[in-house]
Amino acid sequence: MRASDLAAKVGIPLRHLGRIETRVNPIPASILGPLCEHLDTVGEKIAPFASKAFRKAGNATDPKQRNPFAGPLSDSLRELKIDTDMSSWGLKLWLRDKESFYFLPVDGVTKERLWSVLQQRPNDIGIITFNSGRYKIALNTHRLLCWQFLYEAPMIKP
């Protein structure tokens, strides 16, 4: 199957599939099921580093323990840097001395990291780097005037 066909079937941009396959971006838990279905495989094969978590969830009798978006499975997957956030996040920011604002789509794992840095100690950091869409960004937190984390904003594709 061509990469473009797989991306279309799973419902993500082609470049996003590339970032997932090369482990540049975390795998969104929301596409694990469709990926398994279209590649005719199981989650352990796509994310072997999470095989223990999948096996534990597979053996659980309570359906809540098999939910990748909440509860113990979600916690385990998040620790393994699998994106269990169902929202599409974007960082909207204003820089000092600039008229425009900037709008940077980010995945759930990156959003958590940026949240903890920007909300807790923006003055200590200096330059922070992260992936946004098809770009790598380096942001000087000392030059950051203000910011917002937007969820489910239109046109955001991490």
Add this chain to the structure above:
Amino acid sequence: MIKDEGEGLAIWFADRPEPLLFDVEADSETLVVDNDSEDTNLQTFFEFLEIDPELSKDSGFDRVSFIDIDGERFFCRISDISMIRVPLADVTPELNDWELTECDASDLEAEDKEQRIVFEESPSEDEPPIPLPKAN
């Protein structure tokens, strides 16, 4: 204003409204210990950016540099940088290889047009200005 066509390296400096744009060659090797060279140009640039600001002040490394498309080194001070943007594939050789081997260039181009991402937008001119309080 929407700008998302940006290729190459864009640097927004403090006190300059528009970014400076540079043509750079994509890295061809993954950066590991002791292999920094022109092949890992952008990865080395980003690695130096992330050095602790206090450490960089103490050690005198308050500047960073990269090599542009002409093979010439460009220097700037870290503290003057507001933001930098570079295509991920240029700074991630394995992703660049994946795009070259697994994708048709036309597919990627078509997708870039379709998946237009708002990167920069000016505040709307239609919005009325906020009224100032009247002086008594």
